[in-house]
Amino acid sequence: MKATKIILAGGFLGAGKTTLLWSAAQRLMQKGLKVGLITNDQAPELVDSALLTQKGLTVSEVNGSCFCCNFNGFIQAAQALREKSQVDVIIAEPVGSCTDLSATILQPLKKHWREQLDLAPLTVLADPIRLASTLSGGSAGLHKDAAYIYRKQLEESDIILITKTKKYAPDYIVSLKERAARAYPFATVLSADSISGKGLDEWMEVALHRKDAGLRIAAVDYDVYAHGEAVLGWLNGTLTLQGKSADWNTFCSELLGELSARFTQASCTVGHVKLIAENGNRYIAGNLTDSSSRPATTGSMESCDEIRLTINARVETSPENLSSIVKDTLDSLVKDKYSAQTLAWRCLSPGRPNPTYRFDAVC
Numbered sequence: 001m002k003a004t005k006i007i008l009a010g011g012f013l014g015a016g017k018t019t020l021l022w023s024a025a026q027r028l029m030q031k032g033l034k035v036g037l038i039t040n041d042q043a044p045e046l047v048d049s050a051l052l053t054q055k056g057l058t059v060s061e062v063n064g065s066c067f068c069c070n071f072n073g074f075i076q077a078a079q080a081l082r083e084k085s086q087v088d089v090i091i092a093e094p095v096g097s098c099t100d101l102s103a104t105i106l107q108p109l110k111k112h113w114r115e116q117l118d119l120a121p122l123t124v125l126a127d128p129i130r131l132a133s134t135l136s137g138g139s140a141g142l143h144k145d146a147a148y149i150y151r152k153q154l155e156e157s158d159i160i161l162i163t164k165t166k167k168y169a170p171d172y173i174v175s176l177k178e179r180a181a182r183a184y185p186f187a188t189v190l191s192a193d194s195i196s197g198k199g200l201d202e203w204m205e206v207a208l209h210r211k212d213a214g215l216r217i218a219a220v221d222y223d224v225y226a227h228g229e230a231v232l233g234w235l236n237g238t239l240t241l242q243g244k245s246a247d248w249n250t251f252c253s254e255l256l257g258e259l260s261a262r263f264t265q266a267s268c269t270v271g272h273v274k275l276i277a278e279n280g281n282r283y284i285a286g287n288l289t290d291s292s293s294r295p296a297t298t299g300s301m302e303s304c305d306e307i308r309l310t311i312n313a314r315v316e317t318s319p320e321n322l323s324s325i326v327k328d329t330l331d332s333l334v335k336d337k338y339s340a341q342t343l344a345w346r347c348l349s350p351g352r353p354n355p356t357y358r359f360d361a362v363c
């Protein structure tokens with residue numbers, strides 16, 4: 001059996017990884033290739049997995065720990081996609097607050113799994129606004145230690161892929177690419193918009209055909225890294241909601257709008273808040289990527305009596321405060337209009353990263 005291509009598409013929370021996974025998978029499938037995706041989170045009940053599964057893709061999930069701290073879980077997921085699902089290409093999305101992937105994932109893969117997995121260069125996705133702030137010496141609207149993680153992601157990249165380009169003037173993206181190329185001269189700097197598809201073929205060409213991967217290891221201070229992760233409260237919750245012939249499109253938009261207002265009021269920086277409301281194969285997905293951007297939803301649903309709602313929130317505050325803000329917001333919308341049952345509700349602050357492997361030199 002020949003080696004299976006594996007692409008790691010990292011980057012900070014909300015950078016556009018899941019959207020890229022979906023668009024790239026679609027394009028590869030149109031070329032007749034079988035694609036498998038691996039999602040990752042610190043806890044189960046993932047919006048990303050539900051969304052990609054709704055879109056009909058083969059998804060394997062590593063949860064409870066990031067890829068680096070559960071390398072064996074990552075390998076098992078990749079092996080299952082390769083051997084059971086017989087995919088041609090695997091695209092994996094690491095947790096957005098994770099860095100040091102070259103040392104902890106790419107080098108071990110190169111050393112021990114070369115025969116099975118044909119590793120693509122490490123792609124790090126970058127949201128234009130957060131990248132512009134970082135390039136100007138700013139903190140991308142984040143706590144300084146979370147901003148440190150963002151910089152380390154860029155420093156270890158083989159490819160920097162600037163995302164969401166259609167939202168900005170072409171000249172702005174050109175100058176951002178030039179600035180990024182000056183700041184990170186070792187990386188190939190590309191840009192794409194996963195929704196319109198512009199620039200995706202160019203990225204896929206490089207990701208699929210370039211033979212080098214994990215060309216450098218960044219110097220990472222694990223105390224700062226651990227604190228950068230710990231400033232984020234993490235909440236994964238799933239509920240069922242009932243309401244006779246309810247308009248869930250409006251409910252989801254109001255929920256995101258209200259969450260955005262409450263996080264702003266409480267001065268809590270949003271890493272990423274996402275939700276998916278599902279009824280059979282119909283769904284509404286919603287995103288809030290920072291406190292200043294407008295909440296966005298995709299998909300839609302005709303009025304119906306019940307949904308399964310999954311919420312994943314990563315916000316700069318304690319898990320307890322995050323939980324109470326989200327619970328209060330839900331309660332204020334549910335009131336006596338709907339009934340709600342909580343199926344799962346996990347709040348945490350990520351623990352200190354403790355990678356299964358860490359190479360200190362490039363293989």
Ligand SMILES: Nc1nc2c(ncn2[C@@H]2O[C@H](COP(=O)(O)OP(=O)(O)O)[C@@H](O)[C@H]2O)c(=O)[nH]1
Pocket residue numbers: 011012013014015016017018019020096163164165166167192193194195196272274286287288289296
């Ligand atoms: N216009 C536009 N929006 C995007 C693009 N990529 C991601 N987004 C939006 O950015 C938000 C976060 O995207 P997501 O893929 O979930 O980010 P992740 O946290 O890195 O996986 C969602 O609202 C997406 O619709 C893009 O290329 N163009």
Ligand SMILES: [Mg+2]
Pocket residue numbers: 017018019048093
């Ligand atoms: Mg994602």
